[in-house]
Amino acid sequence: MRDLEVSHRFWTEIIGFRQVAELKNRPFKMRFYSGVSEDGEVTHHDLALAEAPPEAAGQDAWTMQPKRIGLNHVAIAWPDRASWLKQVEFLQNKGVKFLRRVNHGMTHSVYIEDPDGHGIEVLYELPREIWENDIDGAQNFSERLPTEGAEALVDTTDNPVFGGAKVSA
Ligand SMILES: [Fe+2]
Missing domain, CATH: 3.10.180 (2,3-Dihydroxybiphenyl 1,2-Dioxygenase; domain 1)
Structure with a gap:
């Protein structure tokens, strides 16, 4: 990810996933997210997001x-x-x-x-x-x-x- 906070807002506020964990004491930011079932249950993770260094940027829009x-x-x-x-x-x-x-x-x-x-x-x-x-x-x-x-x-x-x-x- 280019910016973990921007991606965090997308995956939680737009898709409706929930953050369930975040790696501690690492030189990079990495968080884990789960979809939420109808009865509110989560998984350990369906998705992991990690922030890449700035030099990794540069992508086109999806097609x-x-x-x-x-x-x-x-x-x-x-x-x-x-x-x-x-x-x-x-x-x-x-x-x-x-x-x-x-x-x-x-x-x-x-x-x-x-x-x-x-x-x-x-x-x-x-x-x-x-x-x-x-x-x-x-x-x-x-x-x-x-x-x-x-x-x-x-x-x-x-x-x-x-x-x-x-x-x-
Ligand atoms: Fe598909």
Whole structure:
């Protein structure tokens, strides 16, 4: 990370993760974060952030098209459609730019970026039975959706089913 305090605010205030630990007595800053389940439970960490020295700076904004070596995006699943819709509305109210919004065959996803240009896919999973028989087909399905205004908050539920009936070997 370029600036750990800026990244900290993004991951806690925008994504909703909680800081669970911080390394002590090190020559660099490193903190650990967890997603929070519906009953308030945390993990030891889902994410570790460490601040890089200033000379490490210099990244482009995120795009699906790879332009540099490194992590393209991480996918974070909200527990269900309702909590995802709430989060997407929250992001828009906070002024977070939707870089891309897509209905995949197995998820409905909004792509944003963190302060250092890492892609973050904010998603909810569609029922397993509609994609498990053809994961490749579901991954390749991509319906681009509006990223701005009221249209960016409209989510449909007439999802295509992939693979049809299972063929036994
Ligand atoms: Fe993804």
